[in-house]
Amino acid sequence: MLFFSPLFLFVFLPIVWIVFMAIGSRVPAWVSICWLLVCSWVFYAWAYPVHLLWLMGSVAANYLCSVAIERTSQSHVAKRYLVAGITANLLILGGFKYSGFATESVATLFGLSLTPPSFLLPLAISFFTFQQISYLVITYREKRLIAKPHEYALYVSFFPQLIAGPIVQPDEMIPQLQTKRFGRPSLDDIGLGISLFTIGLGKKILLADNLAPIADSAFALSAQGESLSAFSAWLGLLAFSLQIYFDFSAYSEMALGLGRFFGIRLPENFASPYRAINIIDFWRRWHVTLSTFFKKFLYIPLGGSRSGFFRKYSNLILTMTIAGLWHGANYTFLLWGLAHGTLLAINHLWKNSPIKLPTGLSWALTFLSVTLCWTLFRADNLNESARYFQALFGEFGWITADGLPLSEFLKTLEPVDSWKTVHYAIHFLEWYPGLINGVHAGHFIFSEIMLSSLQVLAALTLVLLFPRPLSWLTHPVNEAPVFRKRAAFLTAIIIVIVIIQSGTFQTTPFIYFRF
Amino acid sequence: MTAKEFIVWFILSLSAAFALAVILFCVHLGMPWWPHHLNREVRIAKHHIAESIEGPTIWLQGGSSTWFGFDSPLLQAETGFDVVNLAFNINMPLEFCFDEVRLFAKPGDALILGLENSMYFRNNYSSYAADEITIWEPEFFWSLSLGRKAQFLKSLPWRKVLAGDLVRLGQLTGDFDKQLKPLPPEKVIENLEDQWDGRYTGEIPAYYNYLTLNRHGDFVQSNHTLWRGTHDYYLMDLHPVSEMTRHDFKEFTKWARENNVQILMSWLPMARNPKLDLEHPKVKASIHRITNFTSSMGLEFLGKPEDFILDIELFYDTSHHTTAEGATERTKRLLPFLKEVLD
Known part of the structure; x- marks a missing residue:
């Protein structure tokens, strides 16, 4: 779903926003967060519903990894979890995004006959992978979970930034979900x-x-x-x-x-x-x-x-x-x-x-x-x-490109179809100032x-x-x-x-x- | 400035900008000038023909395959009905085509509807039609429902509005009168009558022109390069019959029943060519969708599509335009089916 598609502008966004505003002051913040989360997943799944499984799986796995990092009291074990989490994220990203390229490169380099694997790249995987790595790192550094599961899921999946960024750092967004004002955007906003x-x-x-x-x-x-x-x-x-x-x-x-x-x-x-x-x-x-x-x-x-x-x-x-x-x-x-x-x-x-x-x-x-x-x-x-x-x-x-002198090139110009009516209007009203290098001015202007x-x-x-x-x-x-x-x-x-x-x-x- | 004041200013600005757009559109509306003379004059001529008919009449309506594709004198001789060909362009909305029939058809008349296949599937106004209609038939625009008006405006290219506004400005400066002023309707009719009687000595400015019409509204002049291409007549597309078409047919068939006007469906003449394979599953499915739809409206086709496959030599300048011989052949093939069903 594109931000400028009629479906987004006239159906999705108004529904999401009206419900969000309607429930904001009446329910606890977690309900508003869950509402935005569900809507974000609908937004994400719109073109390829199966990709949602990747997103949800990735969110769940990374959150569990962050829990493991937070729960362990031994620093070297926490580091091991962190490295494992980052490696898994990068391997999945690499597998989806670069395995075909790598296979092709190896095949070309060594003259081998290899069939590159073909995957349909999950939408926005580059973006949500990076956000999740940021979260694992911050959990490791702070030795605490800074988000509850639904807050974390929304931090990764929030539809305005999910598909093409910005790549939000956890401390840039999660604290905003935890304020008392969340769910009640001001008129200024x-x-x-x-x-x-x-x-x-x-x-x-x-x-x-x-x-x-x-x-x-x-x-x-x-x-x-x-x-x-x-x-x-x-x-x-x-x-x-x-x-x-x-x-x-x-x-x-x-x-x-x-x-x-x-x-x-x-x-x-x-x-x-x-x-x-x-x-x-x-x-x-x-x-x-x-x-x-x-x-x-x-x-x-x-x-x-x-x-x-x-x-x-x-x-x-x-x-x-x-x-x-x-x-x-x-x-x-x-x-x-x-x-x-x-x-x-x-x-x-x-x-x-x-x-x-x-x-x-x-x-x-x-x-x-x-x-x-x-x-x-x-x-x-x-x-x-x-x-x-x-x-x-x-x-x-x-x-x-064909070696025509400029004066001859100008003579080949024609008004483009989409502007022809405007050109005709000016032409038949006799409003053009005159000829340019023997060529009708309109042919030049609307070329x-x-x-x-x-x-x-x-x-x-x-x-x-x-x-x-x-x-x-x-x-x-x-x-x-x-x-x-x-x-x-x-x-x-x-x-x-x-x-x-x-x-x-x-x-x-x-x-x-x-x- | 507070957020409230901002929103008030925003709403005011939005209203002003919309008002400006509406003014520019209204200035453009009904501003006939050169690129639009063809259809305007053809319509004046066809209305003139239609107005002069009094007896029981067969009306022909559709796109240009109908304008080019009927031998009305033969049809008249074989059925005893007067025949008037109201058709002119595939891009005209169905609602518009039906309005033209509503203007003239009387109880006891029949209508042969020879629509191009794509007209069943179209779910919007073509920008060509939107442009033409705003110029020479603004009443059609005003007659549309609010939703249809919005749909119509969506199809109107803004550059055409700009051109129309420039021409209107030219009218104020007097430059319009030099080259752009259209012929008044009475002059169109006078020229047409002269042409029919062999008295017209002026030039025929374009080969699709009101001066190329016979006394029934058929296109008769043949002096253009012949089309010898390939075409599938939109039968390979898998579009459903559009909601717009369903709605317009529903309204029109209701009107026809109430006014005792018989509607008869005709397949368009199609050139035998490598791209047209009536046995292809997609083509069969398209034909099935069309016939299912017309049946649901209580309308039946005269014959089958294969009855109207003509040799490519009988086609004129496009895949949808037959030569005079092609029009006669198509009409001959239609007549047995027509005679069976005419009341």
């Missing part, structure tokens, strides 16, 4: 929830999903062996870079907004990463909770930055490579992680040098590096990404390449000019909502535009759903 959820919805439907066809078409053409000009390849890559930005930002804000509907403050996962002025800064803003997880549970246990020059950089590169692979079992993700690890290492080295770049140049270099790396992330395999890189650097022509360029430019402008919603919708110190008229206008306008467009837009699932 609800008002903020509406704004955040709607802004996220707008980002997904009006921005990300409109950029997707531009990126899809460029990457598909390149994958099919068509020659892309550098201009088209950059347009496609920028479109993807902005698509994934708005897609993930949308999901994160919708999740935060949904959490607020139920009085739960989820951690911010996305903090204007494209405003970062270096790669270190980027990773403090992009998928914040994943970065935090890897830092806390991999980079620091590996020795972090305190084990000498060589170890520091190798730890960094290793952590990022594993983080890349976390996104999917493919060499492209591995290389993407490796590239980011290398960039981070370069950035750390650069920090120690006396050369300081102007902020604008730093920003441009950061954005360019991140965007170029998305080629690896978006392409289906290494060959496709290599071919796309060739296109980006003008291998098949700069403006046109696919022009509309795509405008969309990419508009999206980039939004990224650069508009602050992240939480920065102006909440107080910076205590995250309390700050209500403004402009938020009310924006929320209302997004709702109306989404409704007006609802019959014509093509929606796609969130990109991070597949991880």
